[in-house]
Amino acid sequence: MSTTQSGLSLEQWQRTVGALENEVAAWSQKHGWETNQVIQVPIFDEVYGPYAMPVLTIEAPEGRLVLEPMAHAFDRTGLIKLYAWPTLYRVRLLDRGGSLGWEVLTDSGIPLHQDWNEQTFIRLAQDLLKADY
Numbered sequence: 001m002s003t004t005q006s007g008l009s010l011e012q013w014q015r016t017v018g019a020l021e022n023e024v025a026a027w028s029q030k031h032g033w034e035t036n037q038v039i040q041v042p043i044f045d046e047v048y049g050p051y052a053m054p055v056l057t058i059e060a061p062e063g064r065l066v067l068e069p070m071a072h073a074f075d076r077t078g079l080i081k082l083y084a085w086p087t088l089y090r091v092r093l094l095d096r097g098g099s100l101g102w103e104v105l106t107d108s109g110i111p112l113h114q115d116w117n118e119q120t121f122i123r124l125a126q127d128l129l130k131a132d133y
Contacts (some may be wrong), residue, residue: 002124003061008072008097009012010047010048010051013048013072013078014051014053014097015130016078017053017054017078018033018054019110020067020080020093020102021037021054021056021067023054024058024067024121025058027118027121027122028058028060028065028125029104030118031060031122032097033058033059033060033061033095034058034059035056035057035058035059036056036057036059037054037055037056037057038055038056038057039050039054039055040053040054040055041042041054041055041068041069041070042052043065043069043070043121044071045071045072046071046114047071048072050073050086053069055067055068055069055089056068059123060121060125060126062126062130063077063084063085063086063087063106063129064084064085065082065083065084065085065128066081066082066083066084066124066131067082068080068081068083069080070092072095077094077095077096077097079092079093079094079095080092080093080095080096081093082124082125084125084128084129084131087128087130089128089131090107090128091105091106091112092104092105092107092108092109093105093116093122101115101116102116103116104116104120104124
């Protein structure tokens, strides 16, 4: 069983991602958006090697949102991307670990300095789906 420097096993990382997906699915369904957990996406990262994670899709009136795990890194951070279709704009969610929760980052890595909660998710979802280029 591989672990990071903080002792996080692959199973713990998968549970962390699963908890986030469940949270986002509940918030989405509360707003009348359909959710689906789709096929496992293959991932190869520095910590665990090859493994697979589920991808959550959310069907909102303005388009589709996708919550897709990216990887877990040696610096004990996990990354998940949240992107919109058809705009293809995205943000990344950085797992800060434990009680610190998730941090929202722009594509260029700038933190948004907003607590991760239902209100933040809904605002991000709407902004990503309505973004102009």
